[in-house]
Amino acid sequence: MALNYRAHAEESGLEVPPDPVLFFKPPSALTGHRSEIRPPARTKHVEHEVELAVVIGTRCRDVPADEWRRVVAGYTIVNDLTARDLQLINHGRNVPWDQAKAFDGFAPLGPYLVTADAVPDPSGLEMTLTIDGEVRQHARTAQMVFGIPRLIEDLTDGMTLEPGDVIATGTTAGIAPVSDGDEMHATITGLGTLRNRVLLG
Template sequence: MASKGVSRFVEVGKKIVAVGRNYSEHAKELGNAVPSEPILFLKPTTSYITVGRKIELPKGATELHHEVELGVVIGKKCKDISPSAVTDHIAGYTVALDMTDREKQTELKDKKLPWAVSKGFDTSCPVGEFVPKSDLTKDVQDLGIWLKVNGELKQNGNTRDMLFPVADLISHISGIFTLEPGDLVLTGTPSGVGPVTSGDVITAGVEGCPDIEFTVQ
């Protein structure tokens, strides 16, 4: 049974574990190799914002990119669990954005330095409402996922195209980081990422979850 309070994951979760390049077309559009195992990075919980707040451009940023993702909220402690056990440890889902300072990320990658500055800045993890797993009637690996900027469709994919499905991802992550109730796992973004600027309105959705809307400040 999921621990109490996970519906308020933004307040109770201790970490955000994100997965890079989990859709092959997204990896290719940025000129990256398709990975043979999940690429993981962390975002601090201070990067969360909820609907009603605005996305802030990082200081000095010239290329802020949108990335829509299915977020998985952990309900029970996970440590070295098998893929077959993952569903029992999931509390629910949400729509999330992994906002990325792309120019800074490229600079850091070229220097072989960590991505933290480009991925973990304040307001870089906008999220929607918590959806209990029992309310998601479709297979989590067959959900439409999309994003629009000012009403124009930019990203349009399906979770079936993940290189590493949700169960495999969480099993893998749990062998490295102990996942705790309220933690959020970001499962990667489909192709179509691109820049936004001040005044742009981002709308996004994952099938079965309430859509989100955020304005860039």
């Protein structure tokens, strides 16, 4: 989900959207904990985005907001890597920018799937991204513009979600470029720390 934290919208110079904004990442973007990320040479500016990931547990469509819990298997961490230079070019051309999010390895996920019963309040989690001990991003999931019930209701309105589908719920302020050799530590309360190193060039 794009622009789902007010602070991130403001740092991007964009308005908070009136409704959830969706983009897609292909399965080939997924990679695991401790895997190395090798962005393609076509991008020179890759940024990190720590996000709470909601994993769907059952085939579902047209889910009312007050029934969202019945379709959630659990939660994990996703780092929504973005080729910001390519994304901004496409923004300027007023064309879709999914490709800037979709390269191989641009969706590190993990390190665990924590079942829904172990996370009674996913709106009360703290998330942080650090590189070399420097805090780049820090927020609480309560700061989402659209919470998980609204996201699931909106996404399933006419669209079927399948078991294993992942909803990346948006990032907060602090997005910044990564350098060659950087190890990103994406942490969310109770979900662990997702670690991935970036190799450029």
